[in-house]
Amino acid sequence: MATPKVWFITGSSAGFGLHMARAALAHGDKVIATLRTPSAIASLSSEYQSTQLLVVQLDVTKPEKIEEAFSQGKAAFGRIDVVFNCAGITQVSEVEGTPDDIARRLFEVNFWGATNVTRVAMKYFRENDPIGGKLLQMSSCAALDAVAISGFYSAAKSALEGMTDSLRKELDPAWNIKIAVLTPGPFLTNVMQTALFAPPHPSYTNPSLITNVIRASSDPSYFDGNPATAVEEFWAVAQMDDPPERLLIHREAIRSAKSKAESLLKSVEEAKEVKDLYLV
Incomplete structure (x- = not known):
């Protein structure tokens, strides 16, 4: 029987984070569940003993608290095998109509928060004996195919993927650190x-504009993915010796990936036609 893994999970209060915590615990693993308000998962805490579940208060926008949370987790369970980097927020507003404080908040949580968790994770993976660990980096199909009305969310997730790809290339193979970017489509989470909402920009009055179409429809059936099913796939990735660099999950994620690939291939063909550009 496999040795239980120790998971460090951010954003454990709801959505993928909470579902991942429940799934890992159900599989017999140990979980360090981090979130801003620990009382939000009081019911989960009551189901498991402290030998299997440690709940830690953490705001990922505070770098010094990230180090403290990892330290508490290691003190409790001896090591950290998997980091599920999931804390995040989105926004609903045109790029022109998004106030700076909302745009910066998106980056503070989705990029800087996730980046600082990533940095600390690398340190703790190197300290493991045996050395190594797995980072499951929560991205979005919006990083592949930017979403209208969520421009700064799309931008922050794209930035996170760029940082993650660079990090993967920098790591010493001897450290045995594996990184998988998780790319879900629309799942029924919170x-x-x-x-974060902002009022419609006054110039965007045409009802046929995509942002107004999205506001008018607000069809909840669009978010039809089941997160409880998705996290079982994430758990399976954490068991792999050599996990995929990216996991696309949901038909919309696959569509986004195809759209991005087709756009890049079109650019390649167009560059070939302009010989001066192709030969530079």
Whole structure:
């Protein structure tokens, strides 16, 4: 029987984070569940003993608290095998109409928060004996195919993927650190309940504009992915010796990836036609 893994999970209060915590615990693993308000998962805490579940208060926008949370987790369980980097928020507003404070908040949580968790994770993976660990980096199909009305969310996730790809290339193979970027489509989580909203920009009055179409429809059936099913796939990735660099999950994620690939291939063909550009 495999030795239980120790998971460090951010954003454990709801959505993928909470579902991942429940799934890992159900598989017999140990979990360090981090979130801003520990009382939000009081019911989960009551189901498991402290030998299997440690709940730690953490705001990922505070770098010094990230180090403290990892330290508490290692003190409790001896090592950290998997980091599920999931804390995040989205926004609903045109790029022109998004106030700076909302745009910066998106980056503070989705990019800088996730980046600082990533940095500390690398340190703790190197300290493991045997050395190594797995980072499951939560991205979004919006990083592949930017979403209208969520421009700064799309930008922050794209930035996170760029940083993650660079990090993967920099790591010493001897450290045995594996990184998988998780790319879900629209799943039924609490993402819209916690979204940051701004009023419509006054210039965007044409009802046929995509942002107004999205506002008018607000079809909840669009978010039809089951997060409880998705996290079982994430758990399976954590068991792999050599996990995929990216996991696309949901038909919309696959569509986004195809759209991005087709766009890049089109650019390649167009560059070939302009010989001066192709030969530079």
